[in-house]
Amino acid sequence: MGRSTPNGAGDLPRSRSSRASVAVSPTARAAASEPPRPPAPKENANLVEPRRYQVVVEHSFVDPDVRKVLKRLVQNGHEAYLVGGCVRDLLLGRKPKDFDVATSAHPEDVRDLFRNSRIIGRRFRLVHVLFQQRKVIEVATFRTTPENEGALIRSDNVYGTADEDAYRRDFTINALFYDLETNHILDWVGGMSDIQGRVVRTIGVPDVRFYEDPVRILRAIKFAGRLDLGIDADVHEAIVYCRESLKQAARPRVAEEILRLLRGGQARRSLYIAWETGVLDVLLPELSALLYENDRDDSPGARVWRQLAYIDAQHVAGEVLDDTVLWTLLLLETLKEACEGHRDRSAAVGDFVEGLVERLAITRRCADGMRRIIATLPRLRSGKAGKLVRSESYGFALHVAEADRLSEEVGPRPRARQRDASDVDRAGDQAVE
Numbered sequence: 001m002g003r004s005t006p007n008g009a010g011d012l013p014r015s016r017s018s019r020a021s022v023a024v025s026p027t028a029r030a031a032a033s034e035p036p037r038p039p040a041p042k043e044n045a046n047l048v049e050p051r052r053y054q055v056v057v058e059h060s061f062v063d064p065d066v067r068k069v070l071k072r073l074v075q076n077g078h079e080a081y082l083v084g085g086c087v088r089d090l091l092l093g094r095k096p097k098d099f100d101v102a103t104s105a106h107p108e109d110v111r112d113l114f115r116n117s118r119i120i121g122r123r124f125r126l127v128h129v130l131f132q133q134r135k136v137i138e139v140a141t142f143r144t145t146p147e148n149e150g151a152l153i154r155s156d157n158v159y160g161t162a163d164e165d166a167y168r169r170d171f172t173i174n175a176l177f178y179d180l181e182t183n184h185i186l187d188w189v190g191g192m193s194d195i196q197g198r199v200v201r202t203i204g205v206p207d208v209r210f211y212e213d214p215v216r217i218l219r220a221i222k223f224a225g226r227l228d229l230g231i232d233a234d235v236h237e238a239i240v241y242c243r244e245s246l247k248q249a250a251r252p253r254v255a256e257e258i259l260r261l262l263r264g265g266q267a268r269r270s271l272y273i274a275w276e277t278g279v280l281d282v283l284l285p286e287l288s289a290l291l292y293e294n295d296r297d298d299s300p301g302a303r304v305w306r307q308l309a310y311i312d313a314q315h316v317a318g319e320v321l322d323d324t325v326l327w328t329l330l331l332l333e334t335l336k337e338a339c340e341g342h343r344d345r346s347a348a349v350g351d352f353v354e355g356l357v358e359r360l361a362i363t364r365r366c367a368d369g370m371r372r373i374i375a376t377l378p379r380l381r382s383g384k385a386g387k388l389v390r391s392e393s394y395g396f397a398l399h400v401a402e403a404d405r406l407s408e409e410v411g412p413r414p415r416a417r418q419r420d421a422s423d424v425d426r427a428g429d430q431a432v433e
């Protein structure tokens with residue numbers, strides 16, 4: 001696509017960059033530098049041995065209750081590993097926000113091993129093991145893709161082996177299995193070398209994996225943005241090539257992934273990648289068009305980047321923004337534009353938002369909040385909140401007004417809103433994603 005870095009975008013990277021350095025042992029480092037192996041043909045999946053890497057991860061990042069769960073499963077003769085995002089985050093030196101366990105044990109066996117557990121889900125049954133303070137550890141039986149011959153199918157549950165479970169995942173960095181007992185990573189897909197090269201790569205042919213599930217396009221952008229990873233050149237090309245398929249994806253899933261791009265602490269970088277790959281043209285063409293208007297520091301396009309930076313600054317400050325605020329800030333300049341020349345701001349913004357509700361499955365609550373905030377924005381900016389003070393939207397509107405004001409300041413990046421003492425504890429809890 002080749003879009004140049006715009007005004008207000010500051011130090012945004014090119015999404016295909018790659019960097020090094022991970023918390024893996026010297027052995028792992030040496031082996032991980034070899035090129036990744038292509039996925040094995042499905043029919044031979046059960047014969048495939050993984051590469052094993054001895055690793056050292058930050059001990060305090062691993063929840064002690066997760067250790068207990070894994071230990072009990074293994075002591076009872078099952079295979080059990082940490083899997084997915086938590087392994088990726090640990091290897092990148094980040095504290096995981098939750099932990100997923102994959103095991104050879106079937107859901108009933110898992111439930112029998114843990115008194116405080118329950119089976120959930122219909123399409124694929126999982127076990128939630130419950131701990132104090134509402135902590136939940138999710139334990140899933142190894143799965144395979146349904147078309148795989150020889151799979152054991154029980155009421156829509158397609159159980160598989162550890163390697164099959166790895167191959168069904170989306171990106172190599174998300175398909176590493178961590179054996180906590182021996183501190184070994186099991187790698188069937190070349191994920192370790194991609195962790196080390198800091199690159200997002202699909203398991204298998206990128207176009208195929210994106211057409212299979214277009215939401216993976218947004219997931220690739222999310223991981224590249226949030227974790228500051230490069231995107232493999234073929235994957236980048238496939239994102240550009242397959243982006244239109246996002247129109248066929250389930251709208252609530254797409255909406256949720258857009259919110260995740262905004263929530264992850266790197267909204268600005270993530271949206272930049274979405275724009276640079278043309279994905280934003282498909283999802284939010286009006287916003288994408290506006291981003292071209294960035295010839296001056298005070299053009300709408302430049303302000304959008306600063307409004308996104310406001311979202312990121314709130315994340316750093318430990319402030320969790322409501323989805324209403326996230327949608328409003330993402331679309332602020334387009335919403336303002338929709339009101340231009342209209343006497344009745346509420347009606348003008350209402351029409352615009354209705355279109356979005358239809359297209360993106362934005363919830364009714366968020367849409368109503370957006371309408372109210374934008375309708376009163378000029379009054380808010382001049383310190384006259386009126387009836388809004390009594391509504392739920394008032395706190396949301398203050399964020400929007402502040403981001404709007406700061407985005408007009410050319411020069412320093414938007415600052416976080418002032419916090420009071422009660423925010424401090426929350427900030428501590430959320431400082432690491």
Ligand code: ATP
Binds near residue numbers: 083085086169174175
């Ligand atoms: P996050 O930190 O955002 O939660 P995550 O990698 O843990 O990232 P989840 O949505 O929690 O993402 O999914 C857990 C795991 O399930 C992923 O790491 C990946 O292995 C697998 N997964 C999730 N979504 C898909 C998908 N659409 N296609 C294939 N595998 C997926």
Ligand code: MG
Binds near residue numbers: 084085086098
């Ligand atoms: Mg997760």
